[in-house]
Amino acid sequence: xxxxxxxxxxxxASRAAGTLETVSVVRPAPMxxxxxxxxxxxxxxxxxxxxxxxxxxxxxxxxxxxxxxxFGRPLRLGELATALDGPVAALAGHGPVPLDGGDLHLRAxxxxxxxxxxxxxxADRGAEQxxxxxxADTVAHDLRAPLRSIDSFAxxxxxxxxxxxxxxxxxxxxxxRAAATRMSGLLAALGELxxxxxxxxxPVTLDISVLAEWVAAELSDEEPSRxxxxxxxxxxxxxxxxxxxxxxxxxxxxxxxxxxxxxEGARIEVRGQREGDRLRVEIRDNxxxxxxxxxxxxxxxxxxxxxxxxxxxxxxxxxxxxxxxRRHGGDVRAASDGDGAVFTLVLPAPAGEGTA
Numbered sequence: 508x509x510x511x512x513x514x515x516x517x518x519x520a521s522r523a524a525g526t527l528e529t530v531s532v533v534r535p536a537p538m539x540x541x542x543x544x545x546x547x548x549x550x551x552x553x554x555x556x557x558x559x560x561x562x563x564x565x566x567x568x569x570x571x572x573x574x575x576x577x578f579g580r581p582l583r584l585g586e587l588a589t590a591l592d593g594p595v596a597a598l599a600g601h602g603p604v605p606l607d608g609g610d611l612h613l614r615a616x617x618x619x620x621x622x623x624x625x626x627x628x629x630a631d632r633g634a635e636q637x638x639x640x641x642x643a644d645t646v647a648h649d650l651r652a653p654l655r656s657i658d659s660f661a662x663x664x665x666x667x668x669x670x671x672x673x674x675x676x677x678x679x680x681x682x683x684r685a686a687a688t689r690m691s692g693l694l695a696a697l698g699e700l701x702x703x704x705x706x707x708x709x710p711v712t713l714d715i716s717v718l719a720e721w722v723a724a725e726l727s728d729e730e731p732s733r734x735x736x737x738x739x740x741x742x743x744x745x746x747x748x749x750x751x752x753x754x755x756x757x758x759x760x761x762x763x764x765x766x767x768x769x770x771e772g773a774r775i776e777v778r779g780q781r782e783g784d785r786l787r788v789e790i791r792d793n794x795x796x797x798x799x800x801x802x803x804x805x806x807x808x809x810x811x812x813x814x815x816x817x818x819x820x821x822x823x824x825x826x827x828x829x830x831x832x833r834r835h836g837g838d839v840r841a842a843s844d845g846d847g848a849v850f851t852l853v854l855p856a857p858a859g860e861g862t863a
Contacts, residue, residue, distance in 0.1 A: 558622070716743045
């Protein structure tokens with residue numbers, strides 16, 4: 508089976524979120540026709556996947572290190588034309604070329620030069636993704652044990668030595684415990700972000716209204732001293748994986764809950780409307796809001812538009828929510844006029860039902 512060609516493709520290893528996730532980024536051609544050689548060399552060097560420029564007969568003109576490692580240097584680089592078994596122009600018209608257990612994607616840069624990038628088959632990428640997921644889960648699990656030890660021994664010291672400690676020393680111990688707790692929460696969030704990208708989807712018809720009320724009740728139970736009015740429109744129905752969609756709703760409602768803290772008359776509204784085959788769910792709050800010029804940062808892991816003292820968390824919740832929505836063929840968008848914020852969750856709607 509041949510993989511679907513999305514050309515040109517640069518494969519990069521994403522470690523910003525700590526998930527060790529391999530991401531295929533589809534982007535425009537890294538160089539326009541007739542660009543100078545230094546630009547081509549820089550484009551090749553920027554790709555982690557085995558990538559080269561070849562002439563119309565398949566002879567390699569330039570290659571990045573990954574290409575050289577995979578196909579061998581110098582012997583097999585000169586034999587790529589034989590391996591392709593045909594003119595590049597003719598082969599490119601038939602999609603990816605099976606080669607060495609993967610697919611060679613070809614794209615014309617100009618009349619005489621072609622962009623060639625080798626990628627593993629889709630099955631191989633799936634296996635690699637599962638291995639990376641297992642590795643990330645193992646790392647997160649193994650890191651929790653020393654964090655628990657740090658917290659436990661700091662508490663033990665705090666309890667037993669309290670009479671001997673002055674206020675400053677007690678504060679230091681308290682900060683150690685708080686940091687350990689925060690790190691543990693961060694590891695849990697990283698695991699959720701990773702699973703949001705790789706967990707198998709089990710789509711069913713979901714009552715979004717019930718799920719939102721459930722999450723709101725959980726937030727209220729976790730912080731009973733807060734008075735927040737939460738209004739959920741009944742009858743919102745979508746299709747999706749229940750566990751993942753609930754996780755996305757939790758992230759969005761928790762975000763609204765955090766940033767209405769300290770606001771008198773705090774209010775959160777969950778409303779929705781069906782548009783064609785999609786359900787648009789709006790989560791609106793009257794909290795702190797944000798500056799729209801930084802909106803693009805909201806869904807980037809570890810990016811925060813507010814400080815911790817204003818309620819900012821680990822910076823992974825919104826990224827996780829958007830990743831879940833996109834896996835369902837939807838999206839999450841945000842808007843603010845500085846007085847509160849509106850997050851819109853788009854999900855597939857059940858077939859054959861009217862507007863909610």
